[in-house]
Amino acid sequence: MPTPTHRLTPQRKVILEELRNTRSHPTADEVYQLVRKRLPRISLGTVYRNLDFLHSQGLVCKLDKAGSQMRFDAFTVPHLHITCVRCGKIVDLPAETATVKLHVPKDVPFEIQGHWLELFGLCPDCKSQSRNAGHGKHDHQTK
Amino acid sequence: MPTPTHRLTPQRKVILEELRNTRSHPTADEVYQLVRKRLPRISLGTVYRNLDFLHSQGLVCKLDKAGSQMRFDAFTVPHLHITCVRCGKIVDLPAETATVKLHVPKDVPFEIQGHWLELFGLCPDCKSQSRNAGHGKHDHQTK
DNA sequence: ATATCTGCAAAGGATTTGCACGAGT
DNA sequence: ACTCGTGCAAATCCTTTGCAGATAT
Numbered sequence: 001m002p003t004p005t006h007r008l009t010p011q012r013k014v015i016l017e018e019l020r021n022t023r024s025h026p027t028a029d030e031v032y033q034l035v036r037k038r039l040p041r042i043s044l045g046t047v048y049r050n051l052d053f054l055h056s057q058g059l060v061c062k063l064d065k066a067g068s069q070m071r072f073d074a075f076t077v078p079h080l081h082i083t084c085v086r087c088g089k090i091v092d093l094p095a096e097t098a099t100v101k102l103h104v105p106k107d108v109p110f111e112i113q114g115h116w117l118e119l120f121g122l123c124p125d126c127k128s129q130s131r132n133a134g135h136g137k138h139d140h141q142t143k
Numbered sequence: 144m145p146t147p148t149h150r151l152t153p154q155r156k157v158i159l160e161e162l163r164n165t166r167s168h169p170t171a172d173e174v175y176q177l178v179r180k181r182l183p184r185i186s187l188g189t190v191y192r193n194l195d196f197l198h199s200q201g202l203v204c205k206l207d208k209a210g211s212q213m214r215f216d217a218f219t220v221p222h223l224h225i226t227c228v229r230c231g232k233i234v235d236l237p238a239e240t241a242t243v244k245l246h247v248p249k250d251v252p253f254e255i256q257g258h259w260l261e262l263f264g265l266c267p268d269c270k271s272q273s274r275n276a277g278h279g280k281h282d283h284q285t286k
Numbered sequence: 287a288t289a290t291c292t293g294c295a296a297a298g299g300a301t302t303t304g305c306a307c308g309a310g311t
Numbered sequence: 312a313c314t315c316g317t318g319c320a321a322a323t324c325c326t327t328t329g330c331a332g333a334t335a336t
Contacts, residue, residue, distance in 0.1 A: 091252070099243070102241050110266055115241070116262075119259075121255040
């Protein structure tokens with residue numbers, strides 16, 4: 001399905017490599033900063049375009065639900081994420097960490113295709129500084 | 144916790160009423176359009192400020208993971224959402240529609256506080272027009 | 287009086303886009 | 312030659328903020 005004329009340019013190669021070298025789910029701007037060390041003349045626009053391109057090729061994942069900014073990773077095996085509610089850090093978890101069972105009422109006017117689950121909590125760093133705990137940022141499901 | 148000097152101004156009242164009169168999970172701008180019919184001189188900034196205020200009072204929910212824009216609802220009973228991958232429409236589902244079981248490895252360096260689950264699929268309207276199906280927008284968990 | 291709110295307009299941050307030049311075939 | 316990709320800057324979209332005037336107690 002990729003048009004055969006797409007090229008693996010140096011920019012795309014370096015972006016993918018940098019993404020594969022980190023486990024930190026960087027934002028587009030963070031990718032830009034990383035890549036710039038090796039390609040000082042690259043532009044942020046190119047980074048955005050190529051992250052999109054690599055995403056369309058199935059080579060990187062786009063985490064659009066991770067906060068106000070999009071985050072990316074090149075770890076394409078299905079897995080879960082846990083996000084620190086304080087600092088926003090994201091850590092991978094094996095997919096088997098959670099099981100979701102659906103009991104969908106018959107009358108739901110939707111063809112359900114799948115689900116998206118993410119966990120949230122406090123990372124060790126933020127846990128230690130933890131004083132002002134309750135901030136009510138998550139409404140539902142904060143069981 | 145709310146300072147006792149907060150007022151229920153006309154703007155706040157109307158915003159809350161409009162939000163309670165719809166099941167459509169409107170964006171801030173959509174709330175603004177609705178409210179403007181009754182308070183033509185209200186500003187978008189006020190709508191944002193008051194949606195935040197009502198959220199801080201626990202009167203409205205802020206759906207920050209529903210897409211690129213924030214969405215709001217005044218239905219504060221815990222429940223789930225299903226989002227149409229085509230048109231973005233959101234529909235409520237009872238909380239019991241899904242059960243999540245966690246089997247968290249001992250070595251996860253996080254204090255898990257909770258989870259967030261959302262469903263996605265095709266709404267009836269989009270289902271009928273459904274021709275160009277596969278768009279690979281969701282990466283993980285698209286079982 | 288005084289603290290809270292409002293409307294307005296400007297600023298802000300993240301992402302996308304238009305365009306002319308550069309690179310690969 | 313021709314298409315695709317890049318850098319740069321400007322534009323866009325959503326949201327937040329500063330400020331001076333208005334409102335309620």
